[in-house]
Amino acid sequence: MLLRLIKYFRGYVEVALWGYxxxxxxxxxxxxxxxxxxxxxxxEVYYFHISVEGFRCLKPLLKKxxxxxxxSKKNGIPFFLFRYRRRKVLFFSIFVCMMILYTLSRFIWKxxxxxxxxxxxxxxxxxxxxxxxxYGTHISDIDCTKLExxxxxxxxxxxxxxxxxxxxxxxxxxxxxxxxxxxPLNAKLPKELKEQEQKGYDLLALHDGTIESIxxxxxxxxxxxxxxxxxxxxxxxxxxxxxxxxxxxxxxxYCTADADIKLRTEYAYQDSFAAKHTExxxxxxxxxxxxxxxxxxxxxxxxxxxxxxxxTVLDTRTQVRLCDSxxxxxxxxxRTYEEYGQEQSVYTKKEAKEHAAENLTEFLEKLTQxxxxxxxxHVMIRTEKNKYTVSxxxxxxxxxxxxxANGQVADTVDEGNVENESE
Numbered sequence: 001m002l003l004r005l006i007k008y009f010r011g012y013v014e015v016a017l018w019g020y021x022x023x024x025x026x027x028x029x030x031x032x033x034x035x036x037x038x039x040x041x042x043x044e045v046y047y048f049h050i051s052v053e054g055f056r057c058l059k060p061l062l063k064k065x066x067x068x069x070x071x072s073k074k075n076g077i078p079f080f081l082f083r084y085r086r087r088k089v090l091f092f093s094i095f096v097c098m099m100i101l102y103t104l105s106r107f108i109w110k111x112x113x114x115x116x117x118x119x120x121x122x123x124x125x126x127x128x129x130x131x132x133x134x135y136g137t138h139i140s141d142i143d144c145t146k147l148e149x150x151x152x153x154x155x156x157x158x159x160x161x162x163x164x165x166x167x168x169x170x171x172x173x174x175x176x177x178x179x180x181x182x183x184p185l186n187a188k189l190p191k192e193l194k195e196q197e198q199k200g201y202d203l204l205a206l207h208d209g210t211i212e213s214i215x216x217x218x219x220x221x222x223x224x225x226x227x228x229x230x231x232x233x234x235x236x237x238x239x240x241x242x243x244x245x246x247x248x249x250x251x252x253x254y255c256t257a258d259a260d261i262k263l264r265t266e267y268a269y270q271d272s273f274a275a276k277h278t279e280x281x282x283x284x285x286x287x288x289x290x291x292x293x294x295x296x297x298x299x300x301x302x303x304x305x306x307x308x309x310x311x312t313v314l315d316t317r318t319q320v321r322l323c324d325s326x327x328x329x330x331x332x333x334x335r336t337y338e339e340y341g342q343e344q345s346v347y348t349k350k351e352a353k354e355h356a357a358e359n360l361t362e363f364l365e366k367l368t369q370x371x372x373x374x375x376x377x378h379v380m381i382r383t384e385k386n387k388y389t390v391s392x393x394x395x396x397x398x399x400x401x402x403x404x405a406n407g408q409v410a411d412t413v414d415e416g417n418v419e420n421e422s423e
Contacts, residue, residue, distance in 0.1 A: 011076030013055055017046040019067030028061040047072065101322075108137050109168045110319065110327040116174050118157050118371075124172065127154060136295075136329070139165060167325030200238030200254030203401040205229045209265030212397060219257030235261055235401060256403075264397055267367070269379055271359050271390040275352070279345045286338045293317065293331040300335065308339040347388065356381050356390045364394070373397040 017025065026046075029036055034057055039048040050058075055071075062069060084090055111134070113124050128134040131150060133142050144163040151161045151174070160175040203219070211227045219236040223229060236257040244250050287308070291300035316334040321327045347355060356379075364374055379392030 007051070008075065009077050010051060011074075011078035012049050012051050013071050014047060014049055014073035014075065015055065016070045016072045017048065017067055018044055019062075019065065021065045022046050022067050025061055025065035025067045028065060029058075032057070032061065034058070034061075049075075052076075052078070101328075104328055105168060105326065106139055107168060107329075108133075108135060108139060108142065108165070108170045109329045110170070110321075111135065112169065112171045114171070114173045115176070116158075117176055119155050119174070119176070124151075127151070133170070139168075142170065167323070168327050169325045200240075200252070200405070201256040202234045202238050202404045203236040203257045203259060203261070204404050205231055205233045205235055205263065206400050206402055207231055207263065207265040207398075209263040211235075212262040212264050214259060214261050216257075216259040218255055219259065221259070229263070234404070235259070260399060261401060262397055262399055264375070264395065267394045267396060269360070269363065269377075269390070269392050269394050271356065271363075272387055273355065273359075274387045275347050275383075276386060277345060277347065278342050280340045281343050282338060282340045286336055289335040289337070291333050291335065293333050295329050298333060300333075306337045308337055310341065311337045311339050313337060352383075352388045353381060356388065360390070367394075367396060371399060 019025075026036070026039075034050070034054045036048045036050050036054070039046065041047075058069060081091075111125065111128065113121050116124060125134060131147065133147055142165060144165060147163045148161045151163070151172070152158055155174075157176045158174045162171075162173040164171050200219075208231050209229060211223050211225055211229060213225055214221060214223065214235070216236055219238050220240055221236050223233070223235050229235065236259045238255050238257040239252040240255060241249055242251045242253055285308070287306050289300050289304070289306075291298060293299070314336045316336070317331040318333075319327055320330040320332065360377070360379060364377070367374065373396060374394065375397055376395040377392065378394075379390055381388055381390045383389075
């Protein structure tokens with residue numbers, strides 16, 4: 001690719017060769033280090049490409065081989081400039097376009113994130129935006145080494161990261177620690193507790209349940225495997241007792257408790273939905289529109305409204321790039337409109353079960369994303385007048401707790417179960 005660009009900028013010609021000994025001519029070119037390329041034969045005539053400097057050196061070789069040449073086509077910037085040398089507006093427009101491309105090449109227009117699992121792309125993009133390293137950031141403002149350290153310090157589940165910039169593309173490769181990734185996302189030390197000094201921070205249970213396993217890295221464990229705990233019970237104390245040689249307690253050393261605690265607990269599940277519902281019925285008719293996007297703006301060419309009264313819109317965007325790593329903030333957009341109508345329908349028992357199962361699956365996925373392991377689920381669906389009600393219990397195994405400072409309770413998250421948004 002780069003070699004072709006160099007040849008195009010320097011200029012080259014396509015030559016037709018015929019005569020007594022064209023093979024000898026080609027050998028003479030090789031012996032005199034004259035480069036020719038794209039050689040092909042049509043009948044008794046050979047066609048090939050050669051640079052302007054090389055073409056000027058062919059006269060003695062043609063005489064020795066008894067061959068003749070004729071320029072069939074001229075290619076490259078020098079010939080283009082000579083051909084349009086009087087069109088000043090054209091050259092001015094080209095200059096402006098080159099300046100625009102150069103300006104756009106100084107910013108980041110594409111971000112690739114690889115290797116993340118527990119940390120979502122949206123979370124990473126939001127973090128990059130807070131660090132002023134997101135889309136549209138000047139490349140001189142991005143310190144890859146510093147950004148790597150900030151990612152590792154901000155996301156505890158990430159143990160290795162690599163940030164590199166190529167052209168207008170920022171590539172972030174990460175590797176996660178599966179053990180750390182399973183830690184409770186809600187167990188963060190509150191800011192008001194961090195500002196306190198000489199205090200020990202305990203780990204408290206968020207829910208009622210049974211201790212399946214406990215591994216303490218720092219602190220004094222107050223529960224064992226198989227113990228029943230209530231919401232708010234201290235699981236690990238941040239006070240480390242200090243004994244003298246006689247075994248007498250003399251003092252306490254305070255620290256921030258840290259542990260892996262697997263708690264078997266139950267979540268209450270409730271859901272309800274009306275038996276009557278509005279259902280979309282697609283007609284099978286669709287229309288396509290084409291346009292381009294510039295950042296968040298979309299321009300449709302030509303502008304024409306769809307003839308459907310109710311429809312869905314699906315955009316297929318293709319980002320423009322000049323080479324592998326040089327992307328531009330310009331998108332080709334294919335917009336598809338699909339027509340549909342609305343009908344009032346009533347769930348049958350089978351359809352109601354399927355709809356309830358979809359809502360339950362969505363609820364369980366939310367728990368799984370929080371590092372919760374689903375053990376058992378017992379739910380029932382009942383018909384009540386014009387609606388269906390689903391209720392039951394879900395048994396889970398979770399690693400979650402909250403912090404408290406020496407008798408002062410400070411919740412790190414809203415207590416209770418994950419909200420069921422399906423209602």
